[in-house]
Amino acid sequence: MKKTLIADIRDNQEIDxxxxxxxxxxxxxRAGKPYLRLTxxxxxxxxxxxxxxxxxxxxxxCSKGAVVRVRGQASSYRDQLQLKVTGVEPVESxxxxxxxxxxxxPVEPKIMARDFLKLVDSVExxxxxxxxxxxxxxxxxxxxxxxxxxxKSMHHAYIGGLLEHTLGVATLADRVxxxxxxxxxxxxxxxxMLHDIGKLREFxxxxxxxxxxxxxRLVGHMVLGVEMIQDAAREIKKFPDATLKHLTHxxxxxxxxxxxxxPVLPMILEAFVLNFIDDLDAKVNYVAGLSKNAKGEExxxxxxxxxxxxxxxxxxxAEQEVKQAGDGPEIDPRQKILWxxxx
Numbered sequence: 001m002k003k004t005l006i007a008d009i010r011d012n013q014e015i016d017x018x019x020x021x022x023x024x025x026x027x028x029x030r031a032g033k034p035y036l037r038l039t040x041x042x043x044x045x046x047x048x049x050x051x052x053x054x055x056x057x058x059x060x061x062c063s064k065g066a067v068v069r070v071r072g073q074a075s076s077y078r079d080q081l082q083l084k085v086t087g088v089e090p091v092e093s094x095x096x097x098x099x100x101x102x103x104x105x106p107v108e109p110k111i112m113a114r115d116f117l118k119l120v121d122s123v124e125x126x127x128x129x130x131x132x133x134x135x136x137x138x139x140x141x142x143x144x145x146x147x148x149x150x151x152k153s154m155h156h157a158y159i160g161g162l163l164e165h166t167l168g169v170a171t172l173a174d175r176v177x178x179x180x181x182x183x184x185x186x187x188x189x190x191x192x193m194l195h196d197i198g199k200l201r202e203f204x205x206x207x208x209x210x211x212x213x214x215x216x217r218l219v220g221h222m223v224l225g226v227e228m229i230q231d232a233a234r235e236i237k238k239f240p241d242a243t244l245k246h247l248t249h250x251x252x253x254x255x256x257x258x259x260x261x262x263p264v265l266p267m268i269l270e271a272f273v274l275n276f277i278d279d280l281d282a283k284v285n286y287v288a289g290l291s292k293n294a295k296g297e298e299x300x301x302x303x304x305x306x307x308x309x310x311x312x313x314x315x316x317x318a319e320q321e322v323k324q325a326g327d328g329p330e331i332d333p334r335q336k337i338l339w340x341x342x343x
Contacts, residue, residue: 003042006040007045011081018067018069020101020102021066022064024062026056033052034056036059038051040083041101047074049083051085062088068088068091070087070088071087071088079303102208105163112164115167119170128189128190132190135197135228144205148205150162150165150282152210155289165196168281170189172277173185173189173274176188183269187270191254192274192278198227201216202224203216229247246270249266249268253265254266288317291317301314
């Protein structure tokens with residue numbers, strides 16, 4: 001069967017293709033008739049689906065994470081495409097390649113790894129440098145770091161999103177520290193590289209699509225990240241208490257406000273900077289994602305964005321060439337030790 005990508009679906013198009021179920025549930029119409037509501041996904045995006053007949057029978061096939069063959073017709077509802085589903089069949093797991101159904105970073109992982117490791121290698125403080133090496137020389141950490149999303153939906157919500165976001169924040173930290181010499185560059189760089197490290201435990205990677213782990217829901221990535229950093233610091237001889245305290249503060253305060261999930265507010269210069277550049281990288285990615293789906297190249301208003309409490313004026317960006325793994329210099333041999341999971 002020739003697969004139809006969600007990004008290519010058009011109004012009134014007949015669909016017979018394979019998708020992953022991101023979410024599903026049985027609801028009722030105003031008349032009390034059950035219907036199945038779906039969110040379907042593939043590597044190109046997501047689309048809502050509705051099955052108005054045989055809801056309970058189809059729901060048994062459409063469990064979260066299942067890959068299914070879907071038949072139906074696309075239609076526009078309130079300026080959003082959705083599928084009127086007429087049939088659903090399970091797909092054998094042997095035929096499923098999860099990467100075909102989950103969006104991933106547009107940047108080649110080896111390119112991001114190379115650039116990230118250059119920044120890791122630039123940290124001069126011996127204790128912070130050893131701390132970073134403790135994290136990024138562990139093969140399991142590295143594999144998850146390259147796989148994990150940075151969030152469920154807000155920004156960088158795709159395979160490789162955590163690495164892409166962390167690289168973006170660390171790159172901004174490097175530039176800001178160059179402009180403002182008063183900043184403790186090594187502390188800021190370590191905070192930038194480790195601020196979301198707790199997301200390796202916040203998410204569960206056992207099934208697709210990725211979801212929160214029990215610890216992720218109950219504790220959250222900031223506290224989990226601090227626990228990981230403190231455990232790693234104990235392995236380093238005479239790790240300075242003040243440095244650990246300041247780094248911990250950066251991680252716990254990087255969302256900037258209590259209502260955004262930070263247990264404490266930024267209280268040192270590097271914490272203020274980390275909060276601003278973390279938010280900047282996340283917002284740029286979020287708006288760029290909306291712009292990518294804009295219709296045409298003229299400026300237009302997006303739908304109302306509840307999380308930002310505003311409409312956004314966007315336009316479709318010009319096509320940009322994505323770097324491939326062969327572009328640019330090779331990874332320094334010393335860095336290959338740190339990124340053993342790169343191949």
